[in-house]
Amino acid sequence: MVQAPVIGFCGRCGAPFTAASGSFCGRCGNPVAAAPPVASGYTYPVAPPGSVPAMQHKLSRQRLWIFGAGAVIALVVIMTVVVVVVRPLGTTCHFSCSSQHGPPLVGNSLYKNDKFGYSVEYLAASTKVASSDANGVVLNVGQGSQISFTGTSGTDVDGALQSAFKGIDSNTFQDLQPVGPVRGAEIGNVPAKGTAYKGNFVPPNGGASGPVGAIVMAASFNNVTVVTVMFSGYSTDQANQPYGLAEGSSLDYPITLTHFPGSP
Secondary structure, three states: OOOOOEEEEOOOOOOEEEHHHOOEOOOOOOEOOOOOOOOOOOOOOOOOHHHOHHHOOOOOHHHHHHHHHHHHHHHHHHHHHHHHHHOOOOOOOOOOOOOOOOOOOOOEEEEEOOOOOOEEEEEOOOEEEEEEOOOEEEEEEOOOEEEEEEEEEOOOHHHHHHHHHHOOOOOOEEEEEEEEEOOOOEEOOEEEEEEEEEEEEOOOOOOOOEEEEEEEEEEEEOOEEEEEEEEEEEOOOOOOOHHHEOOHHHHHHHHHOEEOOOOO
């Protein structure tokens, strides 16, 4: 005899019942009801992606590209403005900037050396000729600074530098010690060699002495060598005063505007 499958249990006495038991428990008479059939293979419906707001793009692909390109352009413009605003206004290539070609600037005076054919431009308002001879000129610049230019024949730059340094008055400019080479040195637009020094200035006519900076440079072009020697009060502001020369920018002006014979 095959027994019918149990489809539930009585809620009062716990007796099992089958489909043939009817609506009441066979043991205690308690009303019973069969459990609803369980569906097999059921799958829940999935909403299409387009109907879910979170899955929809708020901007089309074309608009995303447009907004992205606009953001990049705006960033480039902002960075360009920042660079222009914060860059220094003055030159920072002391004693190493080539001269600008053309006629002398308004307010400039010109020293022309007939023997060797070189010339030096300087600002007449702040620079005065202290002395000159057949070989060169001595200029007083600003507040007590001085620079000299001397021409010689040949191309011996090292020999010219040694002679110029030995010619410095050791009674007035005492204890000159080398600070280092002048990096990227140029006289006019001709590459040069030079050394910076630091020492003490003792006024020849008496008075208080003080620290002094000095630079000796030389360059050669077209068989003419020009030596320049400059002195200025010493400054510890190395960032703005090249090699410690307090009036270095003023001294740099005539050096930059020195012209060798036949130079481009």
